[in-house]
Amino acid sequence: MHIGTEKTATSTLQKFLFVNKIELLKYGCIYTTSLGKYNNRSLPVCAYASARRDDYTKNRNINSDEALIEHQESLVASLAKELREAVDDLGPNLTAIFSSEHIQSRLVSIDEVQSLHDLLKGLGFTTIKIVIYLRRPADIANSLYSTSIRSGGVLCAPPLPGDGYWDRICNHELTLKKYASVFGAGNIIPRIFDANEFVGESIEFDFLSVIGVGEPACFQPVERENESFSSVSLAVLREVNEKIPRWIGGRLNPCRGGLSDYFKADPELPKYTMMAQRYTEYDKHYTASDEWVRLNFFPERDVLFSRRVPVYRESCITLLERKRVAKFISRVWKLQQKELLIMRAVRRRLRRIRKTSVGCDSVAVSLMVRINRIIYFCKKSSRGPKPYKGNAGIVYSMLGSPAVTPAYQSLVEIAEPRIDQWLFRLFEKDESPFRNEYFEAEVAYIKDTMTNIWCAKQAELIEVYSEIFNLTGRDFRFLERF
Known part of the structure; x- marks a missing residue:
């Protein structure tokens, strides 16, 4: 054992x-x-x-x-x-x-x-x-x-x-x-x-x-x-945890989902070490x-463990910058995760109705009304250049229709330029006195994490919406045109 x-x-x-x-x-x-x-x-x-x-x-x-x-x-x-x-x-x-x-x-x-x-x-x-x-x-x-x-x-x-x-x-x-x-x-x-x-x-x-x-x-x-994990990955995730806690009222937070899974170990960055x-x-x-x-x-040993103290490395990203990154990730995640939970519930209901073949048309009509409202909100939020008021501007400008091309690489091509722009604005003031040889690697890690989160959630939404439209027998192409 x-x-x-x-x-x-x-x-x-x-x-x-x-x-x-x-x-x-x-x-x-x-x-x-x-x-x-x-x-x-x-x-x-x-x-x-x-x-x-x-x-x-x-x-x-x-x-x-x-x-x-x-x-x-x-x-x-x-x-x-x-x-x-x-x-x-x-x-x-x-x-x-x-x-x-x-x-x-x-x-x-x-x-x-x-x-x-x-x-x-x-x-x-x-x-x-x-x-x-x-x-x-x-x-x-x-x-x-x-x-x-x-x-x-x-x-x-x-x-x-x-x-x-x-x-x-x-x-x-x-x-x-x-x-x-x-x-x-x-x-x-x-x-x-x-x-x-x-x-x-x-x-x-x-x-x-x-x-x-x-x-x-x-x-x-x-x-x-x-x-x-590296210092920057744990520092950012910790800030995200405060905004999207794992537990709410003694129960698992349904909006959290598998959020932590998108934060990965990066071999290019030194491992986290406490002080x-x-x-x-x-x-x-x-x-x-x-x-x-x-x-x-172990009487044959002189000492049980080595007492060597590893070198402590602080993240190059300041606390304020980490909080801004965490705020961005949290907003994107909450918006998409909540919508995903709602549409998954709709999909489950449609599956049950499809099995009984009763009431599908009325559900389809009400569903289409809801989806058109979502599209209108996304379209209105992303129309034209917007000022960057906190993180809301970039979040809403990225929240286009879930029906953009299902190809994951296409999603990456949509997300990366906007995330690059957002990060440039974040780091252009160079507020940290701790910039070192790992700074670029830490920024690249943040960029990859943010891109993966947005693209993965968008891909999940696309999958759910696609099945919903198949279940309702509606034409999915009008969303693709948008």
């Missing part, structure tokens, strides 16, 4: 195990998927105390103890079925592989860890080994900050060491003691998260060597997952914990 920790290439390892699950069967191993396709995220949920609530339960509208217990019973039944089928195929001496970093980070008490142990024993497992990769706490905090922003967070920097959830992941002494007390110290296999110390310089092959399975050449490699002072604070806070781990599990 691979339990993490978080920010130790867990997504890459899980994808590797899933992609190679057929090869693993040759060695009598099954990588379970009933509790999650790649990440067995639902496995720790099976051991939650009945009163536990977190993002998992919130996303699934599990709001009562009874609802959580019912959900847990369903999960356990699915896992039991998968294991029975595996035993029928491979025999009783199979090895099941579980992987989820949330086992370590979400099971907060020894009682919950004990519940997980009892669950696995109840399913018939006789021997349970725990594999955990340990990373320098300061590096974990640095990487966790990136994840928090991509998940909709608005923190300006990683919190001070000792903060609740972050401490649970960074305090390796506490983790190892907790799992050793339940599963037995002899069943705990800690590994140092360092590519230079991995077998084959790969966490995938290192894990295979730990469980004693196969030759690396027999397994299909996978691409790295969750590459590190040297915060690195030092984390190293100092977890010195005793790291030393306990070294003495009990």
Whole structure:
């Protein structure tokens, strides 16, 4: 059972195990998927105390103890079925592989860890080994900050060491003691998260060597997952998160959608690094914990982790410039995402009506009225040169009809010149004293992100409008003429 920790290439390892699950069967191993396709995220949920609530339960509208217990019973039944089928195929001496970093980070008490142990024993497992990769706490905090922003967070920097959830992941002494007390110290296999110390310089092959399975050449490699973001990407996304929060009133914000997915890692830019002072604070806070781990599990090492502090690099884009970029992105996204949600609802209704063949003409007429109003608004907003009042001018001038050519490259050709013009106006004053060799790369990253967001949402709108017109039997060409 691979339990993490978080920010130790867990997504890459899980994808590797899933992609190679057929090869693993040759060695009598099954990588379970009933509790999650790649990440067995639902496995720790099976051991939650009945009163536990977190993002998992919130996303699934599990709001009562009874609802959580019912959900847990369903999960356990699915896992039991998968294991029975595996035993029928491979025999009783199979090895099941579980992987989820949330086992370590979400099971907060020894009682919950004990519940997980009892669950696995109840399913018939006789021997349970725990594999955990340990990373320098300061590096974990640095990487966790990136994840928090991509998940909709608005923190300006990683919190001070000792903060609740972050401490649970960074305090390796506490983790190892907790799992050793339940599963037995002899069943705990800690590994140092360092590519230079991995077998084959790969966490995938290192894990295979730990469980004693196969030759690396027999397994299909996978691409790295969750590459590190740059300072500018996190800074802009953080500002966008404030304008389009992930949660509203305890529920997922429908207008947010997959916004974070459009912010990508850029190999041309240096990775985000928190300030040297915060690195030092984390190293100092977890010195005793790291030393306990070294003495009990790695006595041959002089130190558990390197204490080298990476170079801190501030973004070349000022705070005011980032706020303006975030305002632009947020306006474009909200306008298009709201319209997309509305038209998807219309499309669903039309699909249902089409199945029954009742009332399609009246719906089509009312729909045409609505679409013509949208077109009129877009046409009126984009007619002639407009002054740049904040961001509204460029936003509305770009919001032409969704029925412009469906070719994505054509959308890019429409968007890029206008975004170039907007960025030129933004940066022409050269307000930042931090302009350096990365400035042009950061501006290019912002431009690509803004272009991709606008074009992707326009392409989605085109697809929805096209199907709507097909469902209503109306001629789509009049929109193309506009």
